[in-house]
Amino acid sequence: MSGDGYTYTTISAGPGEPTHITVSFYLDDAAWITVYGAGKGRPQLGIAHGEVSVNIAPRAEGIGTAEDVRIARTLADKAAAYAAEVERLAASTDAGPAAA
Numbered sequence: 001m002s003g004d005g006y007t008y009t010t011i012s013a014g015p016g017e018p019t020h021i022t023v024s025f026y027l028d029d030a031a032w033i034t035v036y037g038a039g040k041g042r043p044q045l046g047i048a049h050g051e052v053s054v055n056i057a058p059r060a061e062g063i064g065t066a067e068d069v070r071i072a073r074t075l076a077d078k079a080a081a082y083a084a085e086v087e088r089l090a091a092s093t094d095a096g097p098a099a100a
Contacts, residue, residue, distance in 0.1 A: 004028050007052040025049050
């Protein structure tokens with residue numbers, strides 16, 4: 001276990017302003033990422049690290065709309081782009097300064 005990850009939540013608000021909540025995950029091997037509820041009418045993507053977690057699910061149980069599919073595909077596409085960028089960074093780090 002690397003133990004280099006961390007997670008935090010920021011809550012900010014001002015008089016007459018909406019409250020903003022931001023969750024930041026800097027994941028290590030202690031992270032828990034899973035899909036549950038599949039086949040039971042409410043698929044959810046869960047990400048947890050330490051005492052902070054997030055669940056992502058369609059708006060209504062047992063009902064999937066074209067908009068729900070679009071949102072899920074956008075999430076998957078952005079996750080794939082993130083993975084590709086992390087892979088690129090890891091490859092350049094593994095290759096050392098000569099690769100730059």
